[in-house]
């Protein structure tokens with residue numbers, strides 16, 4: 615439903631989006647995750663035909679965003695980072711105006727507006743002026759205008775920003791409910807959002823895609839390559855020597871330990887369980903094995919790891935456990 619191939623956007627010498635490629639299947643909800651300035655909004659604006667790409671191409675429902683923007687806009691609803699709302703208009707008047715602009719046929723208009731009001735729970739403020747609404751309600755109006763013409767594809771730029779916890783949960787439920795019928799891309803830097811709402815996540819950092827998978831797989835894949843925490847009775851340098859000789863061990867990081875003790879975080883190659891080998895090496899080296907445990911990574915830590923180092927998942931890079939356990 616959405617195909618992005620080698621998309622690049624340069625502002626002068628600054629590359630905001632750098633050869634980004636990903637696909638979204640019909641009915642899928644894709645989370646677009648990245649820190650501030652990663653290029654999320656820029657990518658979404660290109661998809662919504664508001665910005666031409668410098669290179670590469672993007673297709674929505676089979677139409678090129680650059681060559682056939684009218685066809686794309688018919689099938690796409692867009693919630694911008696700051697929705698352009700008319701503060702003097704009442705909610706229903708505004709939605710009626712948007713429906714006309716979007717070319718919703720007169721006989722369908724009323725039903726479409728009512729549906730959007732119901733889905734975005736705007737009933738109690740429908741006759742209020744937009745300028746008098748709280749930020750959360752204004753965000754809902756933004757969402758209502760995006761879904762008004764019942765588009766196949768929804769591009770939502772930080773749909774829950776500025777909402778209170780109750781509204782966040784309601785909006786997440788709403789978005790989850792839109793999946794299936796609609797294909798959705800939503801951007802966020804809030805991790806629970808993608809875990810709870812999205813079937814798949816694309817992580818973008820400094821304009822580049824650094825990972826793409828289901829939230830569950832991302833966690834599992836990096837946990838497989840994650841760290842083991844080891845506590846040993848013995849001399850640190852001597853123990854380190856032994857650990858380095860274990861096949862599958864990529865790196866070891868010393869940790870603070872008490873008198874006569876040594877502690878390490880051990881990075882192993884992706885998909886290799888080196889626990890048994892480590893235990894045997896320690897014991898055969900004549901040291902006392904006091905503890906050996908897996909250090910799990912939350913999606914939060916994975917995100918930090920992927921967006922603060924150059925490591926990509928594809929290289930099977932393991933976590934820097936000193937960084938994530940701090």
Ligand SMILES: Nc1ncnc2c1ncn2[C@@H]1O[C@H](COP(=O)(O)OP(=O)(O)OP(=O)(O)O)[C@@H](O)[C@H]1O
Pocket residue numbers: 625628629630648649650651652653654655656657803
């Ligand atoms: N019109 C512009 N002119 C010059 N640089 C721009 C322009 N718009 C965006 N940029 C730059 O492009 C980069 C990506 O910005 P973008 O808004 O896409 O990031 P983002 O991932 O949406 O960040 P945030 O989480 O803060 O919304 C940033 O470095 C930004 O400063």
Ligand SMILES: [Mg+2]
Pocket residue numbers: 654655656695771
């Ligand atoms: Mg943004």
